[in-house]
Amino acid sequence: MSNQEPHQDPEVQDLISRHLGAIYSALEDAGAPEGHRFAVVDDVRSQISEMIGDKQPTVLEIRQLLAEMDAPESYAAGLDAVPDVTEPEKGKGTARPKATPLLFILSVLFPAGVLAFESYTGYCAGNMFDPIPTIWHVLLVALVPIANLFGFKALRTGKVGSPRLLLFANGAALGVTIFYTLLFLPVMPFAVFAILILGMGLLPLSPLFSLIGTAVMRKRLKAIAGAAGRGFPSHIGWGVGTVLIALLMMYGQEFLTNSALGWTAADDPSVRARGMAVLRSVGSEDALLRACYGEPRGRRMSPGPSWWPGVGHSTDQTKQAREVYYRMTGRSFTSVPPPANRRTPNGEWVDWLEVNPSNRDGSVGAVEHNLLLNGSRMDAIVDGDAGVGYVEWTMTFENRESWAREGRAQIALPPGAVVSRLTLWVNGEEREAAFARRGKVTEAYENIVRQKRDPVIVTTSGNDRVLMKCFPVPANGQLKTRIGITVPLNLVSRGEVEFTLPMFLDRNFAMGRDASHSVWVEVAGDVKLGGAVPLKVEHGDANSMRVTGKLSGADLDSRPVITVLRSDEPTTRTFADLVSSTTQVIEQEVKPGKIPRAERIVVVVDGSISMEPHRAAVEEALSALPMGSRAAVIVASAGETSEVGEFSTVTEASLEQMRKVVGELSCQGGQDNVPALEKALALLGEGKDGLLVWIHGPQPVIMKPLDTLLQGAERSNTQPIVYELQIAPGRDSILPEWDLVCDINKVPRGVTLGDDLKAFLAMFDGNYTRLAWNRQKRGRTADDATTTPTRSDGHVARLWAFDEVRRMAIRADWEQEFHAVELATAYQLVTPLTGAVVLENQQMFDDAGLTPVDASTVPTIPEPETWALIFVALAVGLWMVMRGRRTGVGTT
């Protein structure tokens, strides 16, 4: 019906509408086809408008006008001139289209049966892909047998009811079967082959059979629906169109995401840029996340390039997806839960790229939600006067899968800390690690993994970071391991030091439902707690204090700081050497050192989305750049085209410009920082008066090879001083490589990032004096002989050895490296050159040419029960002495 109604009076409109409606009903009652009814009503409406012309008729006038026209019921009589359209023409027979059993089987029984079979067994989902991953897919497929059932009923009874609805439903069913036929098309030839040879393989052909059944149904329904089945677009067309729109809504974004993912790997930079632009604007994070996993099994159906033959997700494409996921979101794909769908809950996702050893790149990999950290305790001792702490982190993993899994974690150590103990529980017994050259322990670990036995390994993964791997966490079983970390306390002043706990940067296991980190710190000295962490301080034994509590993952990530008060005298103390205690000692001094003025400073700021919450703090902190020095700010943004700053002398005006660069920074996705770092180093050139400060978020993927960056560091005679500040937790793939050839320091952290950074930059104005531990090894003297060894001696000696190894390891020649490895092994340290590995039994150690450390030489923390035993023994001893004195028994 027409929409244009010039008459304003609603009552007039109503009269006309009722007249037209009456005509429509009369024609309908008389059996006129719908097309005729609309055509006639339109003509009558047009006539009424012509008769009214420009006038604004009154109600009376319109009543009169309508009265002069033919009465609505007379239209039924007028139909006598119109032959019955459902009457078959001469020569075409009079039989109604047949509702045959074959049609019922093809169009109703078969699709319904296949839907029920797949829903119940998940056969296709398990072997190829999931054709009904969501409830919407189930409803869409269910539409086919339901629509065809009603169509079949109409054919059988001859009662069409509402032909429009019937044809629309048939069209929708047709759309669904066409879609699924196209989806299964690539495997249909194989299905035919399988039927011919094996007599099975009907499932992939079901969409085609249903399509044939629905198409036949369509033809027969049209024959009995009369004019309702004609015209364009027909009701069938509307049905197909509606399904297409539904599919577009369900898959459009995914299709676009998969296509754009392909563009990001193109040779043409403009195509790559377009791909990223599409992904950032309309890309589906969920679809990209699935591509990161390679959609290995129970995969969701993707009608895009990820499914069609020849363009599936290969290993390279999966790696590409992981890179793109970071660039799009600024996060590692492992930092979010795996994608879920109807048949594949989170726990069933497997990072096949990591499971396959040939694909391993040293990364932690995706979180596997059936691998849990069920127990975590940190027992620590802190000696404020000695300036050392030692923490043992005991972790219990539980594997709820039916196959063995490897637990992996990148752990951030407290600044300057070193792993000095590693154990694994084998058959209920705690076994110690062997410390040896990194390559040797890695090889031993891989060999044992292949045998599916029990090793655990810890190697460094950049400055103040270690990578821990343990295998196997047995199927439906547990694995317990312990890492001991020797921690140098951060000197705030001569009378105050800080102790921080290690934390996870990245892990492939989930935290158990009720899991938390149980903390117990025994401190020699008074304690202050910083930050709002759920830790409490209480009096311990003798002069010690005790800090205890349970920390969530987030609490640990907030870097709780335990401040310890110490006596500032003497400034120099000596400690027994761990290896040659009879002849040598370690002398440790709190030494003020003037930080040389930095004449050339380059600040590299990551333009990733993770920087956004800290942008203002970084901008503000830049105001602390030393006046008169030459400085530049480089923003790592837009991936391949980093914004390059030039040196300018630091003045109020130039500071304003530099702050503006950061202030106006548009943080997007994940940015490759390597080009910006390369440009920063090129800008700084040679010289110790250069300072590079890299402020960055996680860098989970390496997008550009590090060769130039590493080569620059390796070939440089006098490298600039490099500091890095990671502003959010997450894996960094650049530091572990860069750290091997360049001495990379951490910006000291307190509670507030902005204040920390500001204080740090201000240190380089040439007037700043910083307190630092200075440790030296020297021969034992007569005075030293009276020194009473404490449990801190060994840790101070380890820290001395660690400093030595790091100093020697930077661009070491083979001889230096040899000595460094010897030193690290002797002091049982995990360094850039050495690692620690625990194997299941002595035979395995022997086969690998490794020697586990003697349990009596490892640092330990007495268990609370051990303390209790000692206390009881002392009490008993004391009681016996007292009793002996009273009774006169004893030496006389």
Add this chain to the structure above:
Amino acid sequence: MRTWIAQMRKGLVELCVLAVLREREAYGYEVLQRLAEADSLAFGESTVYPVLARLAQDGMLRVRVAPSPNGPPRRYYRLTPLGAARLREMLSYWNEIQTEIAKLTKGDSE
């Protein structure tokens, strides 16, 4: 109107509608008005419009919808080649009938 007149008119309505559209296209009300010019061919809209709809459905007429200065769009009808052929056929048959009836009623009219 007497039944036999109604029956005769009903039999002729399709021929008349096609004949009106022989020269040029016209919208429904226009067809109605042109038929009304001859008293004996004055069909009501309840007769003409269903016929127009059926002829269009059968491919005799082509429909074009165009805006109207007075209100809702008009449906313009024009003869298709099929419609023109049908009109020729009907006219030929009409002439035959006329001739035969003339022969039959020759004596009466003189």
